[in-house]
Amino acid sequence: MPAQRQPAAPDPHPPPQPGAAGWCAHFRPGVAAATFADLASYALDRFLRWARRKHRRP
Secondary structure (H helix, E strand, O other): OOOOOOOOOOOOOOOOOHHHHHHHHHOOHHHHHHHHHHHHHHHHHHHHHHHHHHOOOO
């Protein structure tokens, strides 16, 4: 009598939805890092302009 095999378990991670692929590509770490670097540069520029305007040399 041959041994009975267990049926294959269902995949716990189904394939992603088509919209999720675009979402994941949009929020890649490299894209986020570049965006935050641009934001930090902009904030520093605005702060330095404000500081120069408020603390002008006589």
